[in-house]
Amino acid sequence: MSEYSIAIEPFKEAWPELEPLCREHYGEMQRRMASEGMTIGDFNPRVNVYGAAPHLLCFVVRIDGEAVGYAFIWVTQDMHNSELIGSEDTIYMRPDHRNGIGRRFTKHILAELKARGCQRAHVTIATDLRVAKMCERVGFKRSAIAMTYFLQE
Template identity: 85%
Template sequence: MSDYAIIVENFNAAWPELEPLCSRHYGEMQARMAAEEMTIGAFKPRLNVYGTADHLLCFVVRKEGEAVGYAFIWITQDMHNSELIAMEDTIYIRPDHRNGIGRRFTKHILAELKTRGCIRAHVTIATDLRVAKMCERVGFKRSAIAMTYFLQET
């Protein structure tokens, strides 16, 4: 695992390389949700928001220079107490690299967020629900249950 590098990169610079991974990730999430009779729309990221947000961190996992994983993390203030918190937008490791790097990646992200003054980090697990067990092993606590109600067919 020592041949993996984890770097905070500029979103706009990294996007051309990350877009295929993001699309693949979204497809995996769509398939998992479809298996549970939930349909979500096509992949169409709001690059105008991601690309201009100064409070978005873009973490990239690289092996031999190639991006094999990424995470987009928003740093914001809690609406209720103004504490600095991190909200995961997405975290993904390519399936052929899911060999323990996910745990290392998560710990790296948490350490970076701590150095930036974040009090809490929140994640939503939507693609592979087994990731919850890894999050718990790293120290995450279950704090909520996410529910989705579909108001319209997509």
């Protein structure tokens, strides 16, 4: 029986394999937002910025060596109190692997951030809003409401 593995990988090395997953993720989010009357631009990541950022952690979930999920997490200081925090840029699990591994993946990320001295981890749920329930089950608290205003409509 195959087992999932979770590891931090260098962004530049992982990107060629993760790019199709990122594109799939973005498309899923884009379709959800469009279904609610919100149009966002096409996939065009700033790979040069991500690849050069020393404070970006690239977590990858694999099964039989194949990437099936990923998370990009910024480790930075809170601008108001200088506490070290983890701020999610992207977390995604391929739909055919949404079978409980997401919860294990989230706990793995949180353990790594805690080991690095982070005081808090922040996430924004934008692709599948049902993920908020899983986040609450692992201990996240609702602390804000994300709002988007479209200036170019």
